[in-house]
Amino acid sequence: MARAVSPRRKLLTTLAAWAVALIIFFPVLWMILTSFKTEVSAVASPPQLFTADWTLENYAEVWARSDYPRFFWNSVVLSVGSTLLGLAIAIPSAWAMAFVPGKRTKDLLMWMLSTKMMPAVAVMIPLYLIFLWTGLIDTRIGLVIALMLMNLPIIIWMLYTYFKEIPGEILEAARMDGASLWGEILYVLTPMAIPGIASTMLLNIILAWNEAFWTIVLTTTKAAPLSAFIASFSAPQGLFYAKLSAASAMAIMPILILGWFSQKQLVRGLTFGAVK
Amino acid sequence: MATQSSRFAARLMVAPSVFVLFIWMIIPLAMAIYYSFRLYRLISPDRTGWVGFRNYTWFVNSPEFWLAISNTLLLVGGVLAITIVLGTLIALLIDQPVWGQGPLRILVIAPFFVMPPVAASIWENLFMHPQNGMLASLALGLGMKPILFMENYPMASVIFIVSWEWLPFATLILLTALQSLSSEQLEAAEMDGAGALSRFRYIILPHMTRAITVVILIQTIFLLGIFGEIFTTTQGGPGSASTTLPYMIFKQAIAAKDIGRAAAGGIIAVILANVVAYFLMRGLGRNLDA
Numbered sequence: 146m147a148r149a150v151s152p153r154r155k156l157l158t159t160l161a162a163w164a165v166a167l168i169i170f171f172p173v174l175w176m177i178l179t180s181f182k183t184e185v186s187a188v189a190s191p192p193q194l195f196t197a198d199w200t201l202e203n204y205a206e207v208w209a210r211s212d213y214p215r216f217f218w219n220s221v222v223l224s225v226g227s228t229l230l231g232l233a234i235a236i237p238s239a240w241a242m243a244f245v246p247g248k249r250t251k252d253l254l255m256w257m258l259s260t261k262m263m264p265a266v267a268v269m270i271p272l273y274l275i276f277l278w279t280g281l282i283d284t285r286i287g288l289v290i291a292l293m294l295m296n297l298p299i300i301i302w303m304l305y306t307y308f309k310e311i312p313g314e315i316l317e318a319a320r321m322d323g324a325s326l327w328g329e330i331l332y333v334l335t336p337m338a339i340p341g342i343a344s345t346m347l348l349n350i351i352l353a354w355n356e357a358f359w360t361i362v363l364t365t366t367k368a369a370p371l372s373a374f375i376a377s378f379s380a381p382q383g384l385f386y387a388k389l390s391a392a393s394a395m396a397i398m399p400i401l402i403l404g405w406f407s408q409k410q411l412v413r414g415l416t417f418g419a420v421k
Numbered sequence: 422m423a424t425q426s427s428r429f430a431a432r433l434m435v436a437p438s439v440f441v442l443f444i445w446m447i448i449p450l451a452m453a454i455y456y457s458f459r460l461y462r463l464i465s466p467d468r469t470g471w472v473g474f475r476n477y478t479w480f481v482n483s484p485e486f487w488l489a490i491s492n493t494l495l496l497v498g499g500v501l502a503i504t505i506v507l508g509t510l511i512a513l514l515i516d517q518p519v520w521g522q523g524p525l526r527i528l529v530i531a532p533f534f535v536m537p538p539v540a541a542s543i544w545e546n547l548f549m550h551p552q553n554g555m556l557a558s559l560a561l562g563l564g565m566k567p568i569l570f571m572e573n574y575p576m577a578s579v580i581f582i583v584s585w586e587w588l589p590f591a592t593l594i595l596l597t598a599l600q601s602l603s604s605e606q607l608e609a610a611e612m613d614g615a616g617a618l619s620r621f622r623y624i625i626l627p628h629m630t631r632a633i634t635v636v637i638l639i640q641t642i643f644l645l646g647i648f649g650e651i652f653t654t655t656q657g658g659p660g661s662a663s664t665t666l667p668y669m670i671f672k673q674a675i676a677a678k679d680i681g682r683a684a685a686g687g688i689i690a691v692i693l694a695n696v697v698a699y700f701l702m703r704g705l706g707r708n709l710d711a
Contacts (some may be wrong), residue, residue: 150518159519165511169588170528173535175555176543188553191562199494238438241431253439255702258638260446262694264646266667267687269453270680294445301438307424326430355536357649375538386553404534405527412526412593 173401180204180390187386203391211374214397220370220399222285223360224353227292228346231300234293236342240302240330244316254305257298263414265358276363285368292353299352300345308334343408347403351411354400371396388406450691456684463678476685485661485669490693492576493665497644497697499580499586501637507584508591508636509629513621515592516599526593533589541653543580545571575655575663583650587643592634598632599625634708641701645694666690 150158178194179187202334207213242250272291273282281287311334319333335342355374364373378385378392404411460472473651480486532540548554549570557567570578602625610620648667653655657664657672666670670690674683 155518158514158517158609159521162514162517162519162525163521166525166528168583170531172469172540172543172548173531175547176539178442179547190553190558192555234438234441237434241434245427245431246623247428247431253435257438257442258642259695259698261443261642262645263446263450263696264648264667264670264687264690264694266646266648266670266674268449268453269671269687269688270456270674270683271449274452275448294441297438297442326427343565351534355534358646359534372536372538375536375542389542389546393543397535400536401531401534404530407498408527408530412530412597 148242173397176390177394179387180394182387184385184387187390200387203387204395207378207388207392207395211377211392213374216369216371216374219285219368220354223288223292223368223370224350226289227296227353228300228349230289231293231297231349232304232342232346233301235297235304236335237330239301239308240334242301243305243308244312244313254302257301258402261295261298269362272359273362282363283365283367283369288363288368288370291359291363292356295356295359296349297387298354300349301344303348304338304341307338307345311337342408347407347411351400351404426621441624453687455685456680457688459681459684461684462681463680472681477689479682480673480685480689483669485664488661489664489666489669492663493645493667493693495576496580496583496647496665497641498707500584500644501640503580503584504587504591504640505633505636507588508595511588511592512596512599515596515624518604529592530589532586535586537586537649538653540586541582541650544578544585545654549578571655572659575659579647579651579654579663582654583644583647586650587640590640594632595629598629602628630708634705637705638701641697645690647696666693 178197180203181201182193183198183200183201183202186193189197242254276282276287277289279287283288315333315337316329319329324333354370355372357376360370360372361376364370375392375396378389422628457475457476458471459476460468464466497539511529515522519525535543546554548556549568551557551567551569551572554567556570560567568574605626607620610624615623646667647665648671651663651665651668652671655663657668661669666686667690670683670686673679673686677683
């Protein structure tokens with residue numbers, strides 16, 4: 146709803162909007178700045194900005210003290226792995242619900258979403274025991290499965306809303322030309338659905354990357370991702386602000402950068418097809 | 422367009438996801454129900470047996486229980502209210518013609534990418550800490566006493582932190598809804614003499630109903646289970662002041678090592694979630710059609 150406005154008004158709204166945006170972003174910015182300060186500088190009161198002692202020491206120390214590459218790689222494997230597995234299961238389901246809807250399709254979608262309403266803590270002990278008995282505890286494959294199931298309802302719902310926007314006539318035309326069911330999905334639908342699938346994939350990688358309950362409960366060392374890495378750095382009691390900030394920055398940077406670069410697709414995905 | 426065979430194929434394609442989700446839900450739930458009727462403490466694992474509803478009555482009669490329930494609802498309601506009101510205001514602001522809308526969005530969306538333990542520890546340590554936090558320095562600079570956020574206002578602090586995390590989500594969805602509003606309609610209303618407030622009330626707000634519904638639905642799902650932020654900051658305290666239902670269950674399972682009671686609490690949490698879901702669906706379900 147862009148309308149012509151006076152330059153004065155545009156300047157004022159620009160200033161207001163930037164002020165609000167900077168306030169929202171400030172905690173992240175301050176954390177990044179703090180990560181480059183010495184510990185003394187980090188806790189100085191009043192807070193130091195131009196007078197601070199800058200250093201790269203914190204990153205070096207966090208790097209030396211913990212096996213960052215392993216945590217990082219686990220995060221990558223868990224978030225990408227669970228998302229790909231989820232897509233493999235969700236694409237056929239969402240396709241079927243979008244193009245061959247039954248009377249109960251809406252209810253089914255709501256039921257799937259409602260499985261996410263169960264608080265994780267409520268089933269913590271049972272799941273922990275299941276993972277223990279099946280030997281899945283602290284394994285990447287176990288975590289991939291858990292994260293996949295956790296996000297599956299969201300994946301299906303997002304894909305469903307995308308698929309529903311694809312006109313059905315295209316399918317009929319393909320069928321007339323003799324395309325088989327799988328041919329339809331592979332050669333007609335999938336290419337049209339690529340943007341939707343990409344958005345879904347991005348959002349779920351982020352959700353899985355930031356998941357910090359099951360990843361901590363169900364891992365100890367081998368499969369522990371960055372959420373567990375950061376948990377080991379908390380409780381700093383004043384003296385280790387800079388190192389805590391450096392570790393925090395290392396944990397969120399990869400996904401922050403991915404998110405910023407893919408912002409457009411992500412925003413589209415986030416709206417869950419609710420907004421046209 | 423659905424033939425008999427394509428209907429069958431469709432069922433076949435839906436089956437795997439329904440199957441795995443059903444298993445994922447039913448097995449832990451069944452186990453939780455089983456344990457909730459059993460005596461099962463990790464400190465004395467040999468003493469077991471059926472205890473009927475005793476775990477449930479203990480849980481419900483615990484002095485923490487109603488506080489935990491009201492804290493849980495307060496957290497969900499508070500965060501929803503803050504994110505939707507602020508999100509709408511920010512969306513209205515960003516939607517105006519401004520310079521640098523792209524970079525603006527990048528800044529606003531950032532909290533969404535910060536994992537909950539990091540978000541909680543940034544706020545707790547760098548900002549709300551009574552000695553070293555920036556807000557304490559600010560208070561001292563203004564000649565006031567630093568506020569003891571986690572001690573005196575634990576629930577408000579947790580609600581604030583969680584709202585910061587979810588504000589980008591609400592803002593972006595509401596912004597997308599705003600941008601799809603046709604400007605002709607607004608201009609016509611303006612010509613007819615409708616003021617800014619009535620334009621908002623009668624044109625913009627109705628247009629955003631669906632978007633607001635999605636924000637409420639998705640956020641409620643995530644907010645009902647909020648745990649990490651409390652664990653990182655207040656640990657449910659001081660006392661039980663910021664103990665929510667999930668946190669109360671956690672304390673039973675980990676601190677008290679009483680699996681039976683924790684399981685009973687888990688089942689109560691599942692029931693609460695279903696009650697909330699039922700009212701959400703009844704109140705909002707029709708907004709999702711169309």
